[in-house]
Amino acid sequence: xxxxxxxxxxxxxxxxxxxxxxxxxxCLPVVTAGAATCAxxxxxxxxxxxxDGYVIKRFFSSFKSSFAAITPIWLGMMAACFVLxxxxxxxxxxxxxxxxMMLMISIVIAIFLWIWxxxxxxxFAKFEGKxxxxxxxxxxxxxxxxxxxxxxxxxxxxxVYVNLVSLVANxxxxxxxFALLIYVNSFFFYRVFMNHIDExxxxxxxxxxx
Numbered sequence: 001x002x003x004x005x006x007x008x009x010x011x012x013x014x015x016x017x018x019x020x021x022x023x024x025x026x027c028l029p030v031v032t033a034g035a036a037t038c039a040x041x042x043x044x045x046x047x048x049x050x051x052d053g054y055v056i057k058r059f060f061s062s063f064k065s066s067f068a069a070i071t072p073i074w075l076g077m078m079a080a081c082f083v084l085x086x087x088x089x090x091x092x093x094x095x096x097x098x099x100x101m102m103l104m105i106s107i108v109i110a111i112f113l114w115i116w117x118x119x120x121x122x123x124f125a126k127f128e129g130k131x132x133x134x135x136x137x138x139x140x141x142x143x144x145x146x147x148x149x150x151x152x153x154x155x156x157x158x159x160v161y162v163n164l165v166s167l168v169a170n171x172x173x174x175x176x177x178f179a180l181l182i183y184v185n186s187f188f189f190y191r192v193f194m195n196h197i198d199e200x201x202x203x204x205x206x207x208x209x210x
Contacts, residue, residue, distance in 0.1 A: 008052075013176070015052045019043055020179035022059050032067070034074025034121070039063040040179060042125040044186035045193070062125055069131055070124045077117060084110050115142050118152050122189040126197065141192060148188045155184060 019040055026036035042062035043055055084106060091103040119138040127134055142149050159181050162169045169177070 011052050015047070015055050016179040016183060017176050018055050019059065019182075020174075020176050022056070023178055023182075024174070026063065031071065031075065032063075034070040034077075035063050035067040037121045037182075038066040038070050038125040040182045041122040041186060041189070042066075044179070044183045045122065045126055045190050047183075048186060048190045066124050069134070070121070073120060073124075073131070073135070077113075077120075080113060084113070115149055115153060118142070118149070118156065118185075119189075122186070122193075126189075126193055145192050148192055152185045152188050156181065 023036050023040045026039070027033040039059045039062040043058045046058055047053075087106045088103065088110070091099050091106055093099075094102070116139055119142045120135065123134050123138040123141065127137065129137075159169075159173075159177070163173055163177075
């Protein structure tokens with residue numbers, strides 16, 4: 001009975017709904033959203049190797065361990081988004097050749113930061129090291145694995161667009177969508193990370209979670 005595809009599907013959906021609830025609740029203070037996203041990626045990537053279950057335990061273990069490292073990065077990302085939004089608005093209103101040139105530069109910077117941010121949270125979730133080293137690794141992964149970066153970028157972009165135009169999509173996101181997006185993206189991050197993690201010492205092989 002436990003090997004039934006239906007049971008496996010229901011278990012996965014239950015875990016994703018629970019993960020979605022945990023992520024939303026831990027994002028409500030805003031300042032904790034970075035650690036919550038790291039924790040969600042940790043749960044999703046680990047579940048690909050170890051299987052389902054242990055959602056709450058894995059989530060809060062990662063949340064606690066990554067909070068100090070990722071929170072300053074998250075706050076910096078929010079500040080950068082605000083500055084870029086003002087910048088884009090200003091140069092769009094400025095007009096002329098110089099305004100258009102600066103607008104294009106701002107758009108390129110915004111795209112690069114978005115691509116970089118897609119890798120930052122899973123990297124901080126699954127790797128240990130100094131903050132600067134992890135940020136550089138996220139940038140290296142983003143550039144060094146462009147096909148995976150492109151796939152994750154498209155998936156995330158489509159989800160963002162659909163939610164901007166559909167109330168139904170908004171409801172799905174609140175119910176399960178955030179966790180589902182993170183889980184789908186985690187398959188691509190997992191493929192990359194397995195080339196760089198020594199599994200003998202990685203938490204994928206922790207006996208109590210096997």
